[in-house]
Amino acid sequence: MVSRWMYTSLVILYCFLLGPFVIIFMASFGANATMAFPPQGFTLDWFANVFETSQFIDSFWISLQLALLSTIVSLIMGMPVAYALVRFQFTGSGLVETVFSAPILVPGLVIGFAMLNFFVLLGDMQVMTGLFIGHTAILFPYSVRVISASLRNLDPYVEDAAVSLGARRLRGFLLVVLPNMQAGIAAAFVLGFITSFNNVPVSLFLSGPGVTTLPVSMLSYLEYYFDPTIAALSTLLVAFTVVLVQSAERLLGLSQFV
């Protein structure tokens, strides 16, 4: 059934998916500042330039804090929702599911714009708080979905056994359910972290003076400079992602949750 032209299409697909990464990688070592291709010479200057550009360093720390905080909060609040949806049948569960998948249906740019108008401009909210709220909201769909999937794989009788043996529900959850969901939670964490860390649309409007996320500062750098610094930074980020994703895939089978 699988014929040669189908393999050809597979090769084309992968060239198209991964080719740009090869080009970024090559460009980040090129000595030529004008980004002519193929690059001439070899230099590590652009990597040095990444670390000397305070705009990138500052925004990296902000993105890191933001991603960690919003992922953790969305998990802590999303986990009980997933538990309720999987373990109980109740009227309104459809509504709950819709509400928690809504942030994925609304364009990120619109979310950021609406939050800017309402919280920052009207409510005088701190920029960082606005970013945190926006990122937490867009992570709920992922947390709820991934945790639900991992709960469904867990036999409910295990938990019922704990309860019938005298453990209270909360204790049964903490001692029996939670340890069995480690992989699902870790997968949700990696997915949430990456989603927040890479997000541009939600952060774009919510970034304020002095508080900018890394992808947004990369975008604004591009408006003024066109040199291989962005390529070098992208290479670093891709390397970071490859390590993170490959280890998550090895350990947890990330692709089944995406």
Place this chain on the structure above:
Amino acid sequence: MSRRPNQTRTIVLLVSPAFIFVLVFFVLPLMFLLSQSVLPADGGFTLTGYVDFFQSRVSRIVYLRTLRLGLIVTGICVLMSYPAAFVLARMPARRRSFLMSLVILPLMTNAVARTFAWLIILGRRGMVNQTLLSLELVENPVRFIFTETAIVLGLTQLFLPLMVLPLVSAMENIPDDVLEAARSLGANRLITFARIVVPLSSDGLVLGATLVFTGSVTAFVTPAILGGSRLLLMSTLLRQEAVILFDQQAAAVVAVVMISTTLAVNLLLRFLRVRQV
């Protein structure tokens, strides 16, 4: 699971923190945005924002361009993914999981980094132009950036994984026996593909198309870098209205049109999926 008298209380306790969070921090700002689009600063109620939007040549062109490019990108993604997804779905599990992790990789890298590559490929002194110049096919560098082609290429690369993933998982569920039965009953490859594989994977196709289309019509980074202010899409138009022209009502109208479009497409395709079952 046995029903317990305090089950309702438990459910409310479990769901309400996150539910209230989403209502207050997500639904409320969107309601405010909706009101901004119909309530001008000087009071009253007006639909002039929407009338202006659909009467203005510029915004109409931008809206139609956004939809058109979204359709083109979705179409290209389907054509590129369908046969490849079939090969992936028929592979031994180990090799497949390695190749699938390569499909996910681009999805996990930020859009600025991924779009930047297209500047190197399509730029004035980029790969394509250097090749064309050295082959003496052109005398001067061709402008590729700030064209629809550039945006389509960038968006296709960005959203291909969202088509491949659901297609592969739908095709994995097609049993080998079914394909063999079709072949042994005399169907050739093309007919087997068209009559067996396509209908049995249509769920994945519809889901992938929804994701790619809504992603394309709302993406910001790619049109911002590859289209700029010369070739606006809805997302870059929204940004322009809000940040450069400071027209909050017009920006709110653009935002509401964007949401309505993605919601309509999602509902339509969900309806299609339900009807098939």
